[in-house]
Amino acid sequence: MNGERGTSEKKEMTMLQIENLHARIQDDGTEILKGIDLTIRAGEVHAIMGPNGSGKSTLAHVLSGRDGYEVTAGRVLYQGKDLLAMAPEIRAREGVFLSFQYPVEIPGVANTYFLRMSLNAVRKHRGLPEIDAMDFMELIEGKAKLLEMEDALMARSVNEGFSGGEKKRNEIFQMAVLDPKLAILDETDSGLDIDALRVVATGINALRSPERAMLVITHYQRLLNYIEPDVVHVLADGRIVKTGDRTLAHLLEEKGYGWIEAEGAAAGTTAAVAKG
Amino acid sequence: MTSVVAASEGVDSLVAAARAVAGRGSVPGWLEQLRKESLASFADRGLPASRDEAWRFTDTAPIARQAWGADPSAAPLHARPAALEAFLGLSRVVSASRTSRQLVFVNGRLDPELSTVDGLGAGVRFEPMARLLKGEGEGLRPHLGLTGGHQKHPFAALNASSFADGAALHVDAGVVVQEPFHVVHVADASSGPVASHPRLLVVLGENAQASIVESFVGGDDGPAFVNSVAEVYLGPHATLDQTTLQEGGAATLHLGALFAHQDRGSQLFAHLFSFGARVARSELSVALHGEGSGVTLDGLFLAKGGQQVELRTLIDHAKAHCGSQEYVKGVLDGTARGAFEGRIVVRPHAIKSDAHQKNRNLVLSREALVDTKPQLEIYNDDVKCTHGSSTGRLDADALFYLRSRGLSEPAARALLTSAFAAEIAERVKVETVREYLQHRILRWLPGEAA
Numbered sequence: 001m002n003g004e005r006g007t008s009e010k011k012e013m014t015m016l017q018i019e020n021l022h023a024r025i026q027d028d029g030t031e032i033l034k035g036i037d038l039t040i041r042a043g044e045v046h047a048i049m050g051p052n053g054s055g056k057s058t059l060a061h062v063l064s065g066r067d068g069y070e071v072t073a074g075r076v077l078y079q080g081k082d083l084l085a086m087a088p089e090i091r092a093r094e095g096v097f098l099s100f101q102y103p104v105e106i107p108g109v110a111n112t113y114f115l116r117m118s119l120n121a122v123r124k125h126r127g128l129p130e131i132d133a134m135d136f137m138e139l140i141e142g143k144a145k146l147l148e149m150e151d152a153l154m155a156r157s158v159n160e161g162f163s164g165g166e167k168k169r170n171e172i173f174q175m176a177v178l179d180p181k182l183a184i185l186d187e188t189d190s191g192l193d194i195d196a197l198r199v200v201a202t203g204i205n206a207l208r209s210p211e212r213a214m215l216v217i218t219h220y221q222r223l224l225n226y227i228e229p230d231v232v233h234v235l236a237d238g239r240i241v242k243t244g245d246r247t248l249a250h251l252l253e254e255k256g257y258g259w260i261e262a263e264g265a266a267a268g269t270t271a272a273v274a275k276g
Numbered sequence: 277m278t279s280v281v282a283a284s285e286g287v288d289s290l291v292a293a294a295r296a297v298a299g300r301g302s303v304p305g306w307l308e309q310l311r312k313e314s315l316a317s318f319a320d321r322g323l324p325a326s327r328d329e330a331w332r333f334t335d336t337a338p339i340a341r342q343a344w345g346a347d348p349s350a351a352p353l354h355a356r357p358a359a360l361e362a363f364l365g366l367s368r369v370v371s372a373s374r375t376s377r378q379l380v381f382v383n384g385r386l387d388p389e390l391s392t393v394d395g396l397g398a399g400v401r402f403e404p405m406a407r408l409l410k411g412e413g414e415g416l417r418p419h420l421g422l423t424g425g426h427q428k429h430p431f432a433a434l435n436a437s438s439f440a441d442g443a444a445l446h447v448d449a450g451v452v453v454q455e456p457f458h459v460v461h462v463a464d465a466s467s468g469p470v471a472s473h474p475r476l477l478v479v480l481g482e483n484a485q486a487s488i489v490e491s492f493v494g495g496d497d498g499p500a501f502v503n504s505v506a507e508v509y510l511g512p513h514a515t516l517d518q519t520t521l522q523e524g525g526a527a528t529l530h531l532g533a534l535f536a537h538q539d540r541g542s543q544l545f546a547h548l549f550s551f552g553a554r555v556a557r558s559e560l561s562v563a564l565h566g567e568g569s570g571v572t573l574d575g576l577f578l579a580k581g582g583q584q585v586e587l588r589t590l591i592d593h594a595k596a597h598c599g600s601q602e603y604v605k606g607v608l609d610g611t612a613r614g615a616f617e618g619r620i621v622v623r624p625h626a627i628k629s630d631a632h633q634k635n636r637n638l639v640l641s642r643e644a645l646v647d648t649k650p651q652l653e654i655y656n657d658d659v660k661c662t663h664g665s666s667t668g669r670l671d672a673d674a675l676f677y678l679r680s681r682g683l684s685e686p687a688a689r690a691l692l693t694s695a696f697a698a699e700i701a702e703r704v705k706v707e708t709v710r711e712y713l714q715h716r717i718l719r720w721l722p723g724e725a726a
Contacts, residue, residue: 064680065679065680066676066680067672067676087679087685088676088679088680089679089680089682089683089684089685089688091680092679092680092681092682093682098680100677100680103677104671104673104674104676104677105674106674106677106678106692106695107695107699108694108695108696108698108699109691109692109695114678114681114691115681117683117687117691118678118681118682118683119682121681121682121683121684121687122682125682157695174681178681178682
């Protein structure tokens with residue numbers, strides 16, 4: 001499966017390696033992730049699909065370092081380093097980007113001002129000089145155009161009063177500017193009309209590259225019509241229960257998640273195959 | 277007990293200084309009377325006790341514990357470049373505003389070398405009060421003390437009995453002045469503990485328009501007690517934009533009171549910024565005394581370390597069809613204590629009053645505290661009044677969002693805090709002041725903002 005793909009041509013770098021990841025909600029101890037195994041190599045786009053409550057967002061949150069979760073077993077390696085040991089900002093500076101399902105509104109902080117601070121934090125970490133306001137504006141010009149970010153939107157406070165589509169465009173715009181190695185897109189299609197979806201998907205596709213890996217988390221197959229994944233995983237009850245190529249997404253669209261869940265007992269074996 | 281003995285020391289020194297002012301040179305009879313009554317009122321009542329409801333959040337004991345000099349005879353500030361830099365460097369507004377309309381007072385006395393008043397058009401007078409007090413003082417008599425603050429307020433009484441000089445701005449009816457006037461009060465305690473009683477008078481005639489910025493700066497040399505009073509009179513349909521910047525030193529005790537009296541159709545835009553001191557209390561008392569008059573009041577107080585900051589406002593809707601919009605924010609860090617008390621009175625005949633008050637406080641540390649007390653006294657039914665107050669911490673989701681984009685936690689906190697405070701700064705109309713405030717807020721923040 002994904003293992004074969006990775007080694008078939010040249011030896012692509014392993015970007016993300018999740019091994020037997022268990023995580024629970026800190027407050028009430030509810031276990032959400034019950035042993036996730038997943039390997040993503042540079043250049044690959046993986047999709048994780050699953051019904052509500054399967055643990056999709058928890059996986060995104062744990063990978064980005066959000067508070068409120070406790071990892072009880074397993075490990076996550078990012079470019080060979082222990083990702084879970086890093087503070088959220090270090091993950092970002094090391095090249096991990098999370099596109100939020102619900103981007104946060106930040107009144108009083110101008111979009112471009114914030115993004116330049118963010119880019120400079122990343123550049124500093126990589127030993128690069130800070131970028132000044134003029135060079136920054138030049139750098140973002142093309143990327144803003146790609147995501148149809150009008151000047152007015154760039155000057156406004158981060159996400160404040162943005163429509164659902166504008167917020168998601170802003171997420172992908174930030175991703176384009178920060179140039180991450182691993183992008184985790186959490187329900188990027190939720191709340192988007194068809195036009196906004198097209199713009200966002202165009203932006204994401206433009207950012208596909210042999211050096212970058214993407215993990216696309218989605219409930220619906222709709223987004224995957226625009227962003228064709230190399231590998232599709234199905235998450236149910238905190239485990240990856242099925243892994244396949246993009247046709248798996250179409251199958252899910254036709255048959256629904258019930259079909260996978262009905263396979264029940266197959267879950268454990270599939271996950272084991274994916275790991276191997 | 278020693279504290280009792282020490283307590284009288286402070287009051288005694290203040291009373292003695294006031295007597296010395298009264299005995300110095302010739303003063304118009306009406307002012308002599310005002311000073312005498314005010315001093316008697318202050319001496320009788322003494323310092324307000326902490327059980328006094330109006331003084332619950334401001335501890336005046338440090339004023340009592342210290343013997344205060346009236347005006348330590350240091351060399352004038354302009355002759356001491358290092359001190360000048362230290363004080364005026366505190367405020368880029370001051371250096372940027374080396375304009376033709378600037379009066380600088382050091383410990384309540386005019387520094388003529390640092391002050392310039394040129395090119396005032398017809399119908400505009402901007403001058404030190406000491407000059408107006410010569411002879412019968414007719415230039416001040418119609419308005420000085422008219423708001424009656426000295427009868428109600430112990431420290432306004434002390435100010436009335438003690439002020440040696442001050443700034444007076446008169447703009448005649450129909451005259452519109454665009455360029456802002458600047459008044460700077462420096463508290464210089466480099467030669468010993470010092471008390472000063474800054475005074476400002478602004479009188480705008482019918483349809484007149486003006487803008488004034490009053491700054492208080494103090495160094496960290498030693499204890500300074502600043503007891504300031506401003507009086508504002510707006511004639512019919514006059515418009516004043518008034519900004520007060522208070523930046524005290526580590527041992528500064530600042531008490532400031534502004535009393536405004538508004539005639540029909542007049543508009544006051546008041547902006548108050550308090551960057552803290554050991555103790556800082558700023559009061560604004562606005563009387564909407566003419567139909568259709570209005571006040572927009574924006575306030576921001578920031579306190580950290582062990583500072584104590586209080587902001588009190590009183591808006592008196594005395595006539596019908598008046599409006600007030602109040603927006604006050606507070607930011608508290610360290611072990612600081614902050615308080616906002618906003619009182620709105622709508623009198624029985626003040627129908628169609630429109631009064632809105634909003635207060636938001638941000639608490640950055642576990643130990644910091646803020647008290648907020650909105651007080652609405654509405655005596656008729658035909659009014660529109662709203663008020664709301666909230667106190668909270670930095671939004672955890674917003675902090676995580678910023679960190680997930682590479683900002684360190686201190687940088688993310690600083691960015692969110694400055695954004696919270698900047699909302700009030702952005703409402704300032706004088707551009708140089710607005711820009712200065714943006715830098716000043718960043719400088720106030722803990723940690724690096726990058």
